[in-house]
Amino acid sequence: MSARSDVLLWAQRVIGRKDATACQILDIPAGSGLDAAQQAFHKIARMAHPDLHRRTLTADELELVTTAYARAAAAYQELRGQRTVTTRIRAIPGVPAAVPPTTQAIPTAPPSIKAIAVPEEPGHAPNKMGSKALIYYRKAELALRRGDLPGAVLQLKMAIASDPQSQFLRSALAEVEAEVARKP
């Protein structure tokens, strides 16, 4: 069988099974570890990465393969997100949680959407602060990752000193201080 029909058959299989689990999509036993997931995904990539078929498939076929591949990528990511992490990393608002959250529960009922969007004021994003404040803020972020709460408080205060206007920084500080208060 040609590589072309192989990949098309695979893509149809993936797309046909709408409620397949991540492991089923990657074709590995349920409960497989991260290494197995990675190996399986690399195998899929070697066969089905859309870049490899750019010149040999029709536009519709390529779209089919891309969709199947993109779902396999989501399956791989889901399994990666479930890995247990030893370091406890707490995200403060707007800061990338360095590690995907552990098995984030997907709401069973679809979230309802508000009828009309409230226009968002600009100026909420974390990067809407002075560059100096941003440097302190990043340091606070690192301190948090180390679990060093007092260090984080100090850096956030420095950040606020360089950008007193930032509401975002103040709310971040309040959050961290609340966390400190909760600790013995």
Add this chain to the structure above:
Amino acid sequence: MSVALGIDLGTTNSVAAIATPTGVEFILGARGERVHPSVIAFPASGGVVVGTDAKRYRLSEPQHVVHSAKRFIGQNTRAPLVQLALTGVRYNVVEGPNQQPIVVVRDRRMTMPEISSHVLLHLKRAAERQLGTPVKDAVITVPANFTDGQRQATREAGRLAGLDVMRLINEPTAAALAYGFGQDREQMIAVFDFGGGTFDVSILQLDGEVFEVLASEGDFFLGGDDLDRALAENLASELHRISRVDPRPHAALMMKLMMGAEQIKMYLSDSEAAEGEIEGLDLPGGRVSTLPFSVTRAQFEAMIAGYVERTMAVTRQVLVAANIDPRMISDVLCVGGSTRIPMVRQQLAEIFRREPNISINPDEVVAQGAAIQAGSLTGDLTSGTGMGARDAVATAGHSPLARGTITLPEITAKRPVLLDVNPATLAIHTAGGFTERLLDKNAPIPIERSRVFTTSRDNQTRVEIDCCRGESRRYTDNEPLGTLLLDDLPPRPRGDLQIEVQFRVDADGILHVRASDLASGQQQEAHLQVLGAPVAPAGPASGVPDDKP
């Protein structure tokens, strides 16, 4: 025979190359140079001048010379960092439609994609001259942390230059590709890319022909430009002290100090101290002054310490994101001109506990990777193209393809498979001001996920979904991306409708959204206008103004 160009469109410098059977061939400027300054001049004498020739106008008419355009492309003019960067340029930038920055030079108004298209067109023409064949297909590199808007704007620049942009790839990934292509390695590497305007660090796992990015972090507003500005500020204070004139409000004067600062900076990468004078400083009132300077490496390091520390903080962060120990990394690639600074290399060595790899050419490796990917996408690729065949790299005016005398051998190397990652978490606004994450940062791309939504009021015929980028659970703490609109829904009791929305980040790192009503199966192409992104494609590719002298 089609030729596909790999282009590293840099903040300071751009490089273009093609993959040939014997290696990577660079596109040369009129003086045989491989590196083309990303500088566009609109001189008083008329026309548009790009590259090395444009640089000399920076002194005579700084307000007509556009440089560092990459810092503004696809950005929102109102973003504070954009405002900060605007203080470092002497040309005029105003806010245009959709809050995008517009360059105003004399009576011309140009978008940032238009500005960048001049650089791309310059490279395209140079390639066509050198290869003797029309060039249309291209792969363009972007910083790994470029946002959706910045990526779309870069694609738009390519389109305006008459290029068919087959793919955008991330700069560190391109460097890794040039390093590992055809080597069949099993190893983990870090790529530290510190250029003129942006900073990226990526961790990759090489598994034969598969290049998997495990994590990537960065700062698209951190580069050599910032270091120049730090030193120029010091020089400006000194000039103020000796001449009693504050040079800061004077465009031409500050430009001269910035250029002086860059030279001092580069000199200090090789020497412990720099001493000399900056001549020909035209002070207001017709006075001409000379500024003597004496800067030690230690003094310069103190001025830039904050910036360098920031790159190291991001590097520690990417190791956490990839969930690996620095000792698992077997090579650290230094990419970008700013990695020539000894302090940067020392601190990198401390983090990884090994000397970084400085044997690759930090200016050219990204374009080399882009050329390999371009060759792979068009199919003209052989194993002789990677770093392994560096000795065979073809040079000046020597192009086997152009002469058509050498037929391409069968593909011998396996085509590389790039598993790049999503630059930032994409989420949507849910009831109560929270977000639901749909596509994680650092997830492999292309990736797709769908979610089912419903209405919250009876007979609701219109649903708006706010999308944002960022990692917070609270919507307002993230950066709004735009609002997705589903219209003309059939009136039903609340909760009755089931609308499936598909979110896909394509291999270029660009978001696409599609919605369908599950009951009727009716499809809607949902449109998301990203703030700062170019407004709907304007006109055909002929929109590029002439760049003939």
